Amino acid sequence: MELTTLILKLFITIAVLVGSSEFTLTQQYVNIIILVGFVIALILHGQQTEATYRLDFVWKQQATEEKEDMEHLEAYNRKLLANILPVHVAEHFLNSPKNNDELYHEQCDFVCIMFASIPNFSEFYVELEGNNEGVECLRLLNEIIADFDELLSEEQFKYIEKIKSTGATYMAASGYRHVTAMADYALRLKELLEEVNEHSFNHFRIRIGINVGPVVAGVIGARKPQYDIWGNAVNVASRMDSTGICDKIQITSEVNQILQAKGYPTTCRGAIEVKGKGSMETFFLEGPSKSPTRPNITVNPLANSDSKISQFEKPMTTVLGTISEKN
Ligand SMILES: Nc1ncnc2c1ncn2[C@@H]1O[C@H](COP(=O)(O)OP(=O)(O)OP(=O)(O)O)[C@@H](O)[C@H]1O
Structure with a gap:
């Protein structure tokens, strides 16, 4: 100017x-x-x-x-990571310095672990020209696993974390306050498979095992990280499944103690031989709690007063089977 x-x-x-x-x-x-x-x-x-x-x-x-x-990219990466890892673990990795090669692990004093298998899926899986070399069978398995995942988005199951699915076996865990939620989840899985059978004219059967105890949680792998839990309690939970009976939910005496106190009907199976554990008395969970007002917090006979609250106490966002589902 x-x-x-x-x-x-x-x-x-x-x-x-x-x-x-x-x-x-x-x-x-x-x-x-x-x-x-x-x-x-x-x-x-x-x-x-x-x-x-x-x-x-x-x-x-x-x-x-x-x-x-x-x-947008950062938000997308967070979503991807939240699909692979529990939210608090994903946060840990997002906030830790780059090239941090340290092993992520956590000792959790008391965790409830569930394995659910569909043992007769292998009979259903056949590779034929008519079913696109087995792809149609896998499509159905994917639908079942996705339904199991979907259930976890319900409010009452928000404290349950899917660990993984391997073939026709589904593995999940929850904190010590949510053993009852895990029991309810296991019962729902049974119902869900019945519905799948009705709609798909199949005769899939589910076999579930539940145990509680200490575990070590950690993330293995850098490029394809996998969150997993290990320990004797996990091995026993897996054995509760593998030594179980189809359409039944087999639980250890510790789980039985917790569930019975909350009004869940259970029956004693008696002693069974468990590899690496010897003879174990196990029980079957027969149905939902009969207690009218079941408080959220389960009294845990195993947890000592200074017991650390495991990471499973934190609410988990839904962990869905396929990454795209969450985006
Ligand atoms: N994190 C995990 N994920 C999946 N399965 C697990 C996990 N930890 C333990 N298991 C399963 O628990 C079961 C019991 O484990 P354990 O170490 O007692 O027996 P093993 O002799 O290694 O197994 P197997 O008798 O099946 O060969 C095994 O089948 C194992 O696959």
Whole structure:
């Protein structure tokens, strides 16, 4: 603005001088050339300023778009990670420094572990031309596992964490306050498979085992991290499944003690031989709790007072089978 005023003033001064008789014709030409040069310089300056402003605007817009893209990517990565790992573990990895190769592990004093298998799925799985070399069988298994996953998004099961599914075996865990939720979940799995059988005209049978005890939780692998739990309590839970009976939920005496106190009907199976454990008395969970008002917190006869609250106490977001389901 100031520059424009200055130029105008200069123009007027020159015009006055040009008009005066003191100036010769040559001087007048020189002055006109100077004036024209000045005007051209002014126009060029104006254009340059406008170009700079435009460029600045485009860069700012690009920076905003890139920032938004980065934010979307970060949110997407968080979602992906939350599908693979429990939320608190995913947070740990997101907040830890890059190239952190340290093994992530946690000692959990008391966890409820469940294994649920469909033993006769292997009979159903056949690779034939008619079923797209077995793909149709896998499609049905995927639907069953996705239904099991979907159940976990219900409010009452939010403290249950899916650990993994291996073939036709589904593994989940919960904190010590949620043994009853795990029992309810196991009962729902049975109902769900019955519904699947009705709709698909199949005769799948489910066999479930539940145990409680201390575990070590950790993440194995860097490029394809897998969250898992290990320990004798996990082995016994797996044995409760593998030594179980189809359509039954086999539980250890510790689980039985907790569930009975909460009004769940159970029956004693008697002593069975468990590899690595010898003879174990086990029980079957027969149905839902008969207690009308069942408090959320389960009194745990095994937990000592200074027992650490495991990470399973934290509510987990739904862990769905396929990544795309959550996005
Ligand atoms: N984190 C886990 N995920 C899946 N399965 C597990 C896990 N930990 C233990 N198991 C299963 O628990 C079962 C009992 O384990 P254990 O170590 O007592 O026996 P094993 O001799 O290694 O197993 P097996 O007799 O099946 O060969 C095994 O079948 C094992 O696959």
